[in-house]
Amino acid sequence: MTGPSGLLDATPGPVLPQALETLAAAHSLAWADPTARHAAGRRSRALLDRAREVVAAGLAVRPDEVTFHASGDQAARSALEALARGRRRLGGPVVASAVEHSSILRWLRAGERPPSLVAVSPTGAVDLAAWAEAVDAQTPFAVLQSANQEVGTRQPLAEARAVTRAAGVPLLVDARAGLGRDAVPTDFDVLVGDATSWGGPRLGVLVVRTGTRVAPHHPPSPHEGGFALDPVEVPTALAAAEAWQQVTAHQQDEGGRARALVDRIRSAAADLEDVDVVGDPQDRLPHVCTFSVLYVDGETIVDELARRGLAVASGSACTADTLEPSHVLAAMGALTQGNVRITLPLDAVVPDREAAVERLVAELGDVVRQCRERIAAGH
Known part of the structure; x- marks a missing residue:
């Protein structure tokens, strides 16, 4: 199966054929709840663990640092909420660039304190001097995309994270625009992705590096270490992992x-x-x-x-x-x-x-x- 002729708007694009095949086949193998203790549940759990290992290896992180979510937006929301709860005692505003994804900006603007939005250059790159001025020890966390979803401009992540690390502030990197299509970011404390960016089905990916101060949902959720409110569709995770392997090759x-x-x-x-x-x-x-x-x-x-x-x-x-x-x-x-x-x-x-x-x-x-x-x- 291939996408429609003349398609130049892949937001998202069609799912890779190999991922579709995996998705169809997995429904007969991984239909059970992966938290169940019976044989079918244990098989689903083993397959989910395998999908997580594939994605983690591709992102150069540990499998226990990766959680799956129903969409990229949900992964981003879970990241924002976990950081906000974990850093709630700090009194400053969250720092973000003015060109972040609208779902992130809406969440930030709905908070108790308006965010500090840092200006960008005419090409869309964050103003590093203004970024350094905005980030301080009272900043709960900072948000910066790896690259812009509209104009494609990459952000100076290494320099931006050097600023946040010096201030002891975790950096959330939104990589939904480029994962699988560009180099994997390495300068982050928390990372958000979406399998649709690399030809997979709709699946959000959240990486929280060990040692980052976050707090999962309260009351506690039984899914994905408490970071997800809904259970993971194991066939979807397997299809996303297959798409990752196909694209990165x-x-x-x-x-x-x-x-x-x-x-x-x-x-x-x-x-x-x-x-x-x-x-x-x-x-x-x-x-x-x-x-x-x-x-x-x-x-x-x-x-x-x-x-x-x-x-x-x-x-x-x-x-x-x-x-x-x-x-x-x-x-x-x-x-x-x-x-x-x-x-x-x-x-x-x-x-x-x-x-x-x-x-x-x-x-x-x-x-x-x-x-x-x-x-x-x-x-």
Whole structure:
């Protein structure tokens, strides 16, 4: 099974065929509750442990530091709540960049104290001087994405964590945008991922390094060491582990091909009049690209490209309403309307993605021209 032709919006993308096969087969083997003491339950537990070992090895952490959750959002929420409970006696605000995933920003803004949101550069990288000024010994914890889900810019994690370590503050790294598609982050105390980023089914991954002060749910939950409120679907975990093995075996080649295709898109967009390609041109995820088009709204371009059989996105990459203006672009000082976002699917699930990119590059100028003419005419 492969993804639809013309798909250039993998948020999330199709599940890898091998992971789908594992998911189907696992339902006949790992259907039992892994906490049950009977034979079927013990088999489910052994298979769940195996899936955890695969993911932990890929992340270069210990299996007992990894927990699974129903989604990436739930993993992130569990991380935030565990850190907040574990560090509740500290009186300062949580420190985060202004371009974090909207689910994290909503959680932070709903807290008792407003977060301290650190500004970013025009490319989307956190201002390290402002970060160092914001973090102090009263900071409960800090949050920084590994790379941005909309513009692809990688964050300076090593430098940011050096600041938090010096202050004795744990750093939560949100790696949902790039796990399996980019180098695995190493500079973190707590890490959040989502198997959909590497061609797996929907499964959240949470890593809490040993020694990090956290407090699981209260009242206690029996699932995933108290970090998850719901039980893990063992077949889903096995499929996610299979997808991880498949993707990371070819990550370097896959990443190189994706970067070359994104370079083609960035160059074609930059050649158009009044089109701004955003994000760091070099230090970025290999499969993400965003550009903003003056004098036209993004949904008009998305609709016109869809009419031509090309699926792209616009608006915020991490809100339920895709037409909502992007807080990421606003924080960068970039144009928030008229933006178009490409998130390349894996070549293994959409074999015609190169042809789709070539069609996009060939037709983009005509699409922008037609959309501007339509807007100017009031249609």
